[in-house]
Amino acid sequence: MTAEMRPLTSTQQTDALRVEELRVYYHTPRGAVRAVDGVTFDLKPHERLGFVGESGSGKTTIAMALIRLIKPPGKIEGGRVLLEETDVLALSDEQMRQLRLADIAMVAQGAMNSLNPVRRVRDQIADALIDHGTRISRREMETRIAELLRRVGLKTEVANMFPHELSGGMKQRVVIAIAISLRPRVIIADEPTSALDVVVQRQIMETLREVQDDLGASVILIGHDMGLMAQFVTRLGVMYAGKLVELGSVTNLFDEPLHPYAQLLIGSLPSLEHKGAFEGIPGVPPSLLDRPSGCPFRTRCPHAFDRCASEEPLLREVHPGHWVSCHLY
Amino acid sequence: MTALLEARNVTKVFGGGLLTKTRTVALENFSLAIGNSPPSFTAVVGESGSGKTTLARILLGLTAPTSGEVLYQGKDVRHMSRAEHRTYLREVQVVFQDPYEVYNPFYNVDHVLETPIAKFGLAHSHKERRALIEEALQAVGLRPEETLGRFPHQLSGGQRQRIMVARALLLRPRIIIADEPVSMVDASLRATILKSLSNLNQQFGISFIYITHDLTTAYQVSENIIVLYRGAVAEAGDVEQVVQDPQHPYTQLLVGSIPLPDPHHPWAEAKAPAGIGTPTAESCKFTDRCPYAMPMCVEQQPALFRTDPRRVSACYLYRDAPAIKPEELTNIFAGTPTGTLQDHVAADG
Numbered sequence: 005m006t007a008e009m010r011p012l013t014s015t016q017q018t019d020a021l022r023v024e025e026l027r028v029y030y031h032t033p034r035g036a037v038r039a040v041d042g043v044t045f046d047l048k049p050h051e052r053l054g055f056v057g058e059s060g061s062g063k064t065t066i067a068m069a070l071i072r073l074i075k076p077p078g079k080i081e082g083g084r085v086l087l088e089e090t091d092v093l094a095l096s097d098e099q100m101r102q103l104r105l106a107d108i109a110m111v112a113q114g115a116m117n118s119l120n121p122v123r124r125v126r127d128q129i130a131d132a133l134i135d136h137g138t139r140i141s142r143r144e145m146e147t148r149i150a151e152l153l154r155r156v157g158l159k160t161e162v163a164n165m166f167p168h169e170l171s172g173g174m175k176q177r178v179v180i181a182i183a184i185s186l187r188p189r190v191i192i193a194d195e196p197t198s199a200l201d202v203v204v205q206r207q208i209m210e211t212l213r214e215v216q217d218d219l220g221a222s223v224i225l226i227g228h229d230m231g232l233m234a235q236f237v238t239r240l241g242v243m244y245a246g247k248l249v250e251l252g253s254v255t256n257l258f259d260e261p262l263h264p265y266a267q268l269l270i271g272s273l274p275s276l277e278h279k280g281a282f283e284g285i286p287g288v289p290p291s292l293l294d295r296p297s298g299c300p301f302r303t304r305c306p307h308a309f310d311r312c313a314s315e316e317p318l319l320r321e322v323h324p325g326h327w328v329s330c331h332l333y
Numbered sequence: 334m335t336a337l338l339e340a341r342n343v344t345k346v347f348g349g350g351l352l353t354k355t356r357t358v359a360l361e362n363f364s365l366a367i368g369n370s371p372p373s374f375t376a377v378v379g380e381s382g383s384g385k386t387t388l389a390r391i392l393l394g395l396t397a398p399t400s401g402e403v404l405y406q407g408k409d410v411r412h413m414s415r416a417e418h419r420t421y422l423r424e425v426q427v428v429f430q431d432p433y434e435v436y437n438p439f440y441n442v443d444h445v446l447e448t449p450i451a452k453f454g455l456a457h458s459h460k461e462r463r464a465l466i467e468e469a470l471q472a473v474g475l476r477p478e479e480t481l482g483r484f485p486h487q488l489s490g491g492q493r494q495r496i497m498v499a500r501a502l503l504l505r506p507r508i509i510i511a512d513e514p515v516s517m518v519d520a521s522l523r524a525t526i527l528k529s530l531s532n533l534n535q536q537f538g539i540s541f542i543y544i545t546h547d548l549t550t551a552y553q554v555s556e557n558i559i560v561l562y563r564g565a566v567a568e569a570g571d572v573e574q575v576v577q578d579p580q581h582p583y584t585q586l587l588v589g590s591i592p593l594p595d596p597h598h599p600w601a602e603a604k605a606p607a608g609i610g611t612p613t614a615e616s617c618k619f620t621d622r623c624p625y626a627m628p629m630c631v632e633q634q635p636a637l638f639r640t641d642p643r644r645v646s647a648c649y650l651y652r653d654a655p656a657i658k659p660e661e662l663t664n665i666f667a668g669t670p671t672g673t674l675q676d677h678v679a680a681d682g
Contacts, residue, residue: 058519059490172381201380201546202590206600209592228520231549231592235600254596272524273594274553276576282553284525288489 018088020222021047021070021108021190026083028062028069031076037292039065039078041246044319047190047222052213054225054233054254056269057243058289063226064113066243067194070224071110072100087190106136109188111212113195116175119167125153125178126163132182152181155218157211173204177211184215191216194226209236230273234258242266245290245300248319252326262328264305299331307332336366336404337540338392338425338508342660343401345387345564358614359387361564362401365542366663367508372538373666374531376551376572378587379561385544388561389512392542393427423453426501430513432493436485442493443481445500446470453504469499472537473529491522498529502537509533512544527554548591552576557666560584563618566637570644570665580646582623617647625650637662 028040040062047053055063068074070085072092085092087108095103104110112118120128129149133140140148150160156177167175176196183191193212197205209232216223225237233240233254240257242250242265250263261267268285275282287304290296296303302312311331319329343363349356363384367373379385390396391403394410403410405421413421429435436445446466449455456462467477473495485493494514501509511530515523531554533539545551551558552572559569560581568581579585589601608621610631617623617630629649636656637645643665645657657664 058521202548202592203380203586206590206592210600229592230520231594234594234596235592258594258596269521270594272521274524274527274549275594276549276552276588276591279553279573282524284523284528285521286525288492 018049019046019086020049020051020088021224022084022086023066023070024084024086026066026069026085027081028065028074028078029081030078032293035293038246038295039292040069042083043243043246043248045241045248045251047224049189049222050216050220051239052216052223052225052237054227054237054240055243055248056228056230056233056240058228060245060289060292061243062246063243064194067110067112067192067224067226070190070192071104071108102136105132105183105188106186107188108190108192109183109186110192110194111176111179111183111196113198115179115196116167116172116199119175119178121167123166124163125165125167125170128178129153129163129182129185132185136186138186148185152185153178155184155215156181157207171204172200173208176200176208180208180212180215184219184221187219188221189219190222190224192224192226195228196225197232198227205232212236230270242269245295246292247300247329249301249330250326250328251319252323252328256323256326262322262326262333263301263330264307264332265301268306299329336663337369337406339366339404339407340364340388340392340398341402341404343388343391343398343403345384345391345396346399358564360384360391360398362659363388363564363566364401364660364662365559367540367542368663369507370538372534372540373557374534374541374543374555375557375559375666376543376545376555377559377561378545378548378551380546380587382563383561384564385546385561386512387564389427389510389542389544392510393425394421419453423504424507426504426506426509428494428497428501428509428511428514431517432490432497433485433517435497436493438485441482441484442488442496445496446503449500449503455503465503466499469502470496472502472533473499474525475499489522491518491526494518494526495529498526498533502533502539505537506539508540508542510542510544513546514543515550516545516547523550530554548576548587559662560587563612565618565634566645566647566659566662567619568644568646568648569637569662570641571667574641574644580640580644580651581619581648582625582650583619586622617649639665643667 024044026040026043030037030039043066057063069080074080126149129152130145149163153160153162158177197208237254240254241248244265250266261270272282272284285304290300290303297313298316299312302308317329317331319327321327322333341364343360345360347357347359377385377388391398408417410421450462450465456465470477470480475495515526518526527550530541534541543555555572558572558575560567562583567583568575579588608623609626610620612618612620615633617634620626620630627649635647635649637647638651638654639645639657640651640654645665
């Protein structure tokens with residue numbers, strides 16, 4: 005780590021992942037859409053970090069940028085992504101292809117629908133291994149696949165099945181098995197349970213936590229479900245209009261949210277405890293083509309004052325480990 | 334007094350014919366009655382495959398039941414006169430899940446609001462039409478000047494969904510069936526939309542059937558709840574009792590699986606997925622996953638046991654409680670129009 009970088013943590017332990025001033029724009033005829041606009045964070049070894057935000061806040065774009073799968077008209081405009089010591093954005097396409105899955109794997113949104121419908125589960129898992137240079141005998145491969153399936157809570161027989169013979173939850177487990185097949189150090193899970201029922205959702209999240217423990221990997225969970233975040237992650241980042249507006253431990257964020265957006269977001273959650281005690285957030289997120297000056301949330305913020313329009317707030321550490329970008333602090 | 338909208342012993346079976354051999358019972362001997370007054374708010378909760386959307390389609394007359402009947406103001410909706418059918422179509426409205434697919438992108442949003450007015454001849458002049466539309470938009474918390482004349486892509490999902498509610502409202506319905514109205518809308522807007530449904534229920538006296546997979550929002554807005562599992566009622570009754578103190582093992586599993594937005598309340602220890610046998614047409618549908626499954630659960634499907642004045646559980650754990658017939662289900666609800674609780678309601682009011 006070089007000295008001039010803005011440190012997010014005081015510990016000098018090597019981070020599993022470090023993202024600095026990441027910017028991803030989508031170039032449209034009407035101008036550049038600043039989907040991710042200067043996001044900085046770190047991911048510690050064995051940590052579970054979450055990103056929440058509304059649709060269009062840039063959370064999925066971050067995930068895609070980390071594994072360099074941003075497609076035109078999208079473009080990574082700047083910033084650094086360090087996977088331990090590796091500068092991800094400086095790699096050649098072939099190096100990046102080898103790095104994906106082996107070091108950083110992704111369970112994408114709706115990934116269970118991306119399984120090949122005419123190939124057996126076994127072949128789809130084997131593909132990933134062979135493509136990344138695993139040269140083992142057929143019998144060893146069988147053992148390896150059986151072990152992977154067992155680890156995600158599936159029976160060995162599933163290897164012989166086609167995706168249409170599996171339920172949504174089982175398909176998602178197969179996708180997780182593929183994601184962990186090369187023992188990556190970082191797993192990115194983008195809404196891994198968005199199409200599943202609550203009972204299955206809980207089982208999948210518990211499986212994800214178990215495989216993470218097994219591998220000693222770090223997980224980035226991306227989603228909009230604050231409940232899932234509260235149950236799964238240890239640290240949480242709140243995205244708004246392409247910016248990271250708050251970052252802190254999950255307990256701090258829920259107990260004492262600092263950013264007005266985070267406060268309203270937590271207030272808008274229906275719970276099973278207080279009936280009727282939830283309110284929506286008035287207004288709509290700004291257009292990313294024509295962002296307001298200053299703070300992106302000021303048009304909806306109940307505490308906005310003059311400075312919010314003239315000066316953009318920076319992400320600052322207000323309490324140890326609790327970062328927020330708001331002029332109130 | 335007859336109920337406004339009633340499903341009587343409705344069963345819907347898909348397949349089982351020449352082409353599709355496997356029979357899927359989407360809904361089994363289901364009864365529900367929505368009263369005239371006071372306006373009620375009933376949630377139907379279930380996972381995918383529980384039959385909740387089939388129920389919505391049957392109540393709307395979009396799907397014909399295999400057996401049983403749907404009545405509107407006491408008349409079978411399939412054997413109505415033209416005039417009666419028109420009234421039914423107008424007074425029972427729907428809000429669907431996807432606020433993106435219901436719009437034609439080539440028309441501005443005024444189109445979806447003008448069409449029902451023209452179809453049902455609700456306005457006699459442009460001015461009258463405009464007034465009706467503005468009133469409906471305001472009732473769901475939208476500003477007409479910021480909404481009208483826009484194209485669907487210029488509005489957010491939440492705004493589009495509220496326009497769909499306004500569309501339903503234009504027809505002065507007595508019942509709105511809302512099938513997953515907020516599942517595709519951002520969390521910050523869900524509250525706003527649900528609040529506006531709640532307001533319409535109270536201000537305009539419209540009864541709601543809220544169909545959802547989300548027990549938390551169902552708890553927030555409704556007074557009665559029906560939990561469906563594989564086409565059958567698992568538990569039903571007062572929402573407070575069912576959600577805070579679930580009795581049926583399936584409802585317990587469902588409530589226990591909700592990720593609470595509170596890091597201090599982690600998921601409770603999961604019970605080992607136990608169970609016996611494979612569910613058949615005769616057995617309880619939950620036997621294969623139920624930690625309390627007994628031989629009797631496989632032999633015969635449990636009746637609805639009335640464990641509290643305002644709650645039933647379809648589970649043999651409560652077989653000491655009196656059983657009610659499926660068609661008496663709605664009698665246990667608050668504000669019920671018919672049946673044995675009549676005296677209870679009268680005493681209240």
